[in-house]
Amino acid sequence: MYRNMSGNEWERLNSVNIGVSVEESQEFYRTWADSYNKDCEKLGYTGPKKVATRVSELFSECERENIRILDVGAGTGLVAMELKKLGFECIHALEPSESMLLEAMKAGLYKKYFKEFLTESPTTIPAGSYDIITGCGIYGDDAHVPCEALLEMIRLIKPGGYIVLATRNELVQNNETYKHLEPLMDNIETNGKWKKVSRDVFPRFNLKKDGIMWCYQVL
Numbered sequence: 001m002y003r004n005m006s007g008n009e010w011e012r013l014n015s016v017n018i019g020v021s022v023e024e025s026q027e028f029y030r031t032w033a034d035s036y037n038k039d040c041e042k043l044g045y046t047g048p049k050k051v052a053t054r055v056s057e058l059f060s061e062c063e064r065e066n067i068r069i070l071d072v073g074a075g076t077g078l079v080a081m082e083l084k085k086l087g088f089e090c091i092h093a094l095e096p097s098e099s100m101l102l103e104a105m106k107a108g109l110y111k112k113y114f115k116e117f118l119t120e121s122p123t124t125i126p127a128g129s130y131d132i133i134t135g136c137g138i139y140g141d142d143a144h145v146p147c148e149a150l151l152e153m154i155r156l157i158k159p160g161g162y163i164v165l166a167t168r169n170e171l172v173q174n175n176e177t178y179k180h181l182e183p184l185m186d187n188i189e190t191n192g193k194w195k196k197v198s199r200d201v202f203p204r205f206n207l208k209k210d211g212i213m214w215c216y217q218v219l
């Protein structure tokens with residue numbers, strides 16, 4: 001059960017809830033959606049800007065308008081907001097929470113919306129549809145994006161495209177679910193499906209926590 005459904009915004013942003021169900025996790029976002037953007041601003045959440053900046057380093061300004069991006073766990077659209085400032089236009093959202101998606105829709109941030117979960121099973125989206133996948137803050141409690149969904153991300157990317165992911169560093173070091181993430185990333189590289197372009201640990205994913213960001217190129 002969630003410890004912090006009615007807790008303060010710090011607890012919400014930095015929650016690590018063990019053993020929650022997908023339903024509980026989604027209920028958490030349903031009740032948070034309308035104040036999510038304001039809370040993130042107050043708490044100095046820099047993840048979306050970091051991800052967008054990393055994506056912008058991969059493409060020249062004149063290429064950006066036509067780059068096809070899928071933002072996984074799009075939430076209210078904070079990543080798209082930052083990408084648009086940098087000249088990216090063709091951004092689609094994949095997000096299971098209707099309430100979070102509604103906030104993104106109100107702001108008109110994405111060209112297309114997929115209301116679905118990303119898991120190890122195939123989504124409704126055809127293979128090789130995108131140049132880039134972004135995922136920011138998509139690893140949280142146990143009921144967020146599973147580690148094995150990396151393989152579905154790879155399926156959705158054109159050969160030569162990129163996957164840029166960021167989260168709180170503590171999650172991949174300590175959390176029972178997500179400590180398997182980096183070993184799986186390495187394993188996928190050993191199997192020749194992608195190659196690591198960068199891995200950065202950085203201060204202030206939000207005001208209290210360090211972040212980690214990976215960029216992989218799909219082969």
Ligand SMILES: C[S@@+](CC[C@H](N)C(=O)[O-])C[C@H]1O[C@@H](n2cnc3c(N)ncnc32)[C@H](O)[C@@H]1O
Pocket residue numbers: 026029047048072073074075076077078079094095096097100116117118119135136137138140143144145146
């Ligand atoms: C902390 S929010 C991050 C939202 C946005 N990317 C940002 O940085 O503000 C995590 C989001 O992941 C979504 N999510 C949870 N499980 C998911 C899954 N299996 N597939 C896709 N999105 C998921 C949640 O509904 C929530 O909107």
